[in-house]
Amino acid sequence: xxxxxxxxxxxxKKHYVLKKSMLEKLAGGREQVVKAVDGVDLxxxxxxxxxxxxxxxxxxxxxxxxxxxxxxxSAGEIIFDGKPIHGLKRExxxxxxxxxxxxFQNPYSSLNxxxxxxxxxxxxxxxxxxxxxxxxxxxxxxxxxxxGLSEAHIDRYPHQFSGGQRQRIGIARALALKPRFVVADExxxxxxxxxxxxxxxxxxxxxxxxxxxxxxxxxxxxxxxHISDRVAVMYLGKIVxxxxxxxxxxxxxxxxxxxxxxxxxxxxxxxxRNRILLTGTVPTPIDPPAGCAFHPRCFRRKxxxxxxxxPDLAYDSSQHGVACxxxxx
Amino acid sequence: MLxxxxxxxxxxxxxxxxxxxxxxxLSxxxxxxxxxxxxxxxxxxxxxxxxxxLVSYPGKVTGGRIIFRGEDLLQKTPAALRKxxxxxxxxxxxxxxxxxxxxxxxxxxxxxxxxxxxxxxEQAEGGRFKGRKRKxxxxxxxxxxxREVGIPSPEKRYxxxxxxxxxxxxxxxxxxxxLACSAQLLLADEPTTALDVTIQAQILELLAKINxxxxxxxxxxxxxxxxxxxxxxxIAVMYxxxxxxxxxxxxxxEKPQHPYTQGLLRSIPRIGKVKQKxxxxxxxxxxxxxxxxxxxxxxxxxQARPACLEDERSLEDVGGGHWVKCALYS
Ligand SMILES: Nc1ncnc2c1ncn2[C@@H]1O[C@H](COP(=O)(O)OP(=O)(O)OP(=O)(O)O)[C@@H](O)[C@H]1O
Ligand SMILES: Nc1ncnc2c1ncn2[C@@H]1O[C@H](COP(=O)(O)OP(=O)(O)OP(=O)(O)O)[C@@H](O)[C@H]1O
Ligand code: SF4
Ligand SMILES: [Mg+2]
Ligand SMILES: [Mg+2]
Numbered sequence: 017x018x019x020x021x022x023x024x025x026x027x028x029k030k031h032y033v034l035k036k037s038m039l040e041k042l043a044g045g046r047e048q049v050v051k052a053v054d055g056v057d058l059x060x061x062x063x064x065x066x067x068x069x070x071x072x073x074x075x076x077x078x079x080x081x082x083x084x085x086x087x088x089x090s091a092g093e094i095i096f097d098g099k100p101i102h103g104l105k106r107e108x109x110x111x112x113x114x115x116x117x118x119x120f121q122n123p124y125s126s127l128n129x130x131x132x133x134x135x136x137x138x139x140x141x142x143x144x145x146x147x148x149x150x151x152x153x154x155x156x157x158x159x160x161x162x163x164g165l166s167e168a169h170i171d172r173y174p175h176q177f178s179g180g181q182r183q184r185i186g187i188a189r190a191l192a193l194k195p196r197f198v199v200a201d202e203x204x205x206x207x208x209x210x211x212x213x214x215x216x217x218x219x220x221x222x223x224x225x226x227x228x229x230x231x232x233x234x235x236x237x238x239x240x241x242h243i244s245d246r247v248a249v250m251y252l253g254k255i256v257x258x259x260x261x262x263x264x265x266x267x268x269x270x271x272x273x274x275x276x277x278x279x280x281x282x283x284x285x286x287x288x289r290n291r292i293l294l295t296g297t298v299p300t301p302i303d304p305p306a307g308c309a310f311h312p313r314c315f316r317r318k319x320x321x322x323x324x325x326x327p328d329l330a331y332d333s334s335q336h337g338v339a340c341x342x343x344x345x
Numbered sequence: 346m347l348x349x350x351x352x353x354x355x356x357x358x359x360x361x362x363x364x365x366x367x368x369x370x371l372s373x374x375x376x377x378x379x380x381x382x383x384x385x386x387x388x389x390x391x392x393x394x395x396x397x398x399l400v401s402y403p404g405k406v407t408g409g410r411i412i413f414r415g416e417d418l419l420q421k422t423p424a425a426l427r428k429x430x431x432x433x434x435x436x437x438x439x440x441x442x443x444x445x446x447x448x449x450x451x452x453x454x455x456x457x458x459x460x461x462x463x464x465x466x467e468q469a470e471g472g473r474f475k476g477r478k479r480k481x482x483x484x485x486x487x488x489x490x491x492r493e494v495g496i497p498s499p500e501k502r503y504x505x506x507x508x509x510x511x512x513x514x515x516x517x518x519x520x521x522x523x524l525a526c527s528a529q530l531l532l533a534d535e536p537t538t539a540l541d542v543t544i545q546a547q548i549l550e551l552l553a554k555i556n557x558x559x560x561x562x563x564x565x566x567x568x569x570x571x572x573x574x575x576x577x578x579x580i581a582v583m584y585x586x587x588x589x590x591x592x593x594x595x596x597x598x599e600k601p602q603h604p605y606t607q608g609l610l611r612s613i614p615r616i617g618k619v620k621q622k623x624x625x626x627x628x629x630x631x632x633x634x635x636x637x638x639x640x641x642x643x644x645x646x647x648q649a650r651p652a653c654l655e656d657e658r659s660l661e662d663v664g665g666g667h668w669v670k671c672a673l674y675s
Contacts, residue, residue: 071541072512136515176627208384213612213625220622237542238571242614242623265616278618279546281571284597287617288575293550294543297497298511 028092054253067244121202123182180211352409367586380573383583452503513544585641592667
């Protein structure tokens with residue numbers, strides 16, 4: 017099977033400039049820039065689930081939002097279905113916004129509390145160009161059972177639902193637009209384990225049914241392992257390793273990935289590995305370390321080169337990419 | 346060391362009486378680590394607060410005993426309890442900011458907890474130091490404690506405020522405060538939930554070290570079964586205010602007996618196993634204000650039978666210190 021990228025990122029950056037107070041301006045000093053996403057090259061293939069992991073603040077949500085054009089990239093190019101997004105005409109752009117959707121982590125704050133399920137979904141359908149109330153009603157009644165809700169829920173408000181049910185509403189809203197690409201930003205992190213499985217299964221079923229492509233962000237590596245075809249590991253704004261899921265979990269190469277995977281607690285005793293405990297403090301994307309951003313915590317540092325020049329993401333023949341000097345032969 | 350019997354605590358609310366802790370039995374030996382696992386709202390924090398005597402309105406303990414080193418904590422005066430909390434039982438709260446005060450320097454907060462517990466040099470050394478000199482020696486003790494919990498360059502970090510600490514460092518400071526008293530029992534409520542996996546591993550290693558070196562017994566509250574599996578010798582599974590299963594970690598995870606524990610284990614993805622579809626537990630957790638004394642898991646249980654709705658169930662020993670509360674076993 018030839019894999020075609022649905023989405024391609026070339027050198028994408030997203031920097032936030034922190035506003036300075038008057039006093040700070042008077043005192044001079046440099047403007048502070050948060051390099052939330054700092055040069056990402058990435059392909060997301062049609063129909064796959066790409067898992068995205070990395071520690072808090074490394075830029076996962078920012079990357080997802082940048083792809084969806086929720087804010088413009090500071091640099092680089094995003095290509096959707098073969099066409100650069102920023103060159104799209106207004107009409108095409110609206111179409112892109114419909115085809116690329118997001119499911120948020122927090123099912124509590126991502127739904128308008130004053131709107132009923134019917135109103136929330138009708139609004140989404142409206143955006144797809146369905147404005148006839150009868151057609152809307154019919155669509156909604158088809159949609160609800162698809163996400164495990166019933167018609168009895170149609171006139172209820174978000175606060176009348178449990179966390180898992182609210183996440184289902186969020187999923188229904190994204191689906192209402194008939195998207196091709198969905199960024200799922202920690203969609204199950206706020207849910208209880210027993211409910212989490214319901215939502216994961218639902219996302220898997222919907223993917224098969226509607227041929228969806230997912231960018232799936234999660235901090236629970238067991239969930240990532242379960243749902244992803246490929247996994248990308250992010251560290252301070254950059255992808256440091258990317259590979260097929262089993263390859264990454266069986267043969268992690270980047271020292272950060274190695275430490276991360278060794279630190280996952282396991283239920284099964286046989287699956288436990290020797291733990292690599294990192295030392296040093298977690299740096300911030302405001303003033304990231306020069307060279308390889310991981311070098312202050314790295315246990316396989318190669319000396320000067322790691323401190324001076326950021327390593328490139330280099331792929332082997334099996335499309336296993338690593339950005340680390342210690343992994344280059 | 347700690348034996349809890351039929352402990353019950355309710356919240357009187359407008360919706361009704363919320364049975365947050367419902368006839369809970371738990372025991373803990375010296376130096377032992379017990380994992381208390383369960384889903385959100387099942388009463389884990391409420392259990393710890395009850396042990397500490399920190400239940401406040403609208404909560405009310407309505408029954409049971411908490412035998413700590415031979416004495417029932419429920420019979421103690423508030424003053425006596427406060428003393429025990431300071432000296433013998435320490436707690437790490439779920440939300441770091443309930444422990445750390447944002448407007449004081451972290452080092453001073455650790456020093457203050459040492460002072461409260463009367464563990465500073467003035468006691469040990471018979472008040473040899475006065476004024477400035479004394480403060481210096483107290484600070485040395487704080488540095489030592491900060492070093493012990495892995496806060497780097499304590500001489501600098503002492504003077505920083507909580508917001509200048511990362512989440513992991515805040516959690517270390519909180520552990521330092523908890524360690525300031527040399528407690529024999531540490532109650533840790535989700536101590537690593539907000540932290541990244543690599544930092545989580547560091548904090549757990551720190552707690553394991555404290556357990557090894559000081560023989561501190563611990564109750565670790567978590568919703569993460571895998572974490573309990575790695576860290577705890579015994580596990581108690583809580584559902585809707587009740588302990589439904591309790592036993593050695595291996596027993597509970599490898600031979601789960603309660604349908605809820607079995608369901609939980611089938612619903613979590615596991616790395617290293619052949620990937621298969623997850624089997625969620627149908628339905629949702631019940632409203633704790635609407636319990637009627639029958640098995641709270643009944644509506645979600647695949648093995649439910651009429652007997653489940655009959656009289657009260659008790660914890661039954663299924664062998665080897667493995668206890669289950671389910672009609673299938675009584
Ligand atoms: N609007 C903003 N203005 C300034 N800085 C921001 C903004 N949004 C995010 N950041 C910063 O950018 C960095 C990346 O944030 P982002 O939310 O993408 O991280 P994340 O990987 O999703 O983290 P988490 O796992 O905690 O959700 C962080 O340091 C964050 O503080
Ligand atoms: N002050 C209160 N008033 C009324 N009900 C309360 C109060 N505090 C807690 N509860 C209820 O008591 C039950 C037990 O709460 P508890 O905080 O112990 O849960 P938990 O197991 O610690 O959950 P989590 O994993 O979310 O921390 C919940 O149903 C909660 O809604
Ligand atoms: S490039 Fe150097 S510092 Fe970075 S991870 Fe590899 S060995 Fe470590
Ligand atoms: Mg995020
Ligand atoms: Mg709690």
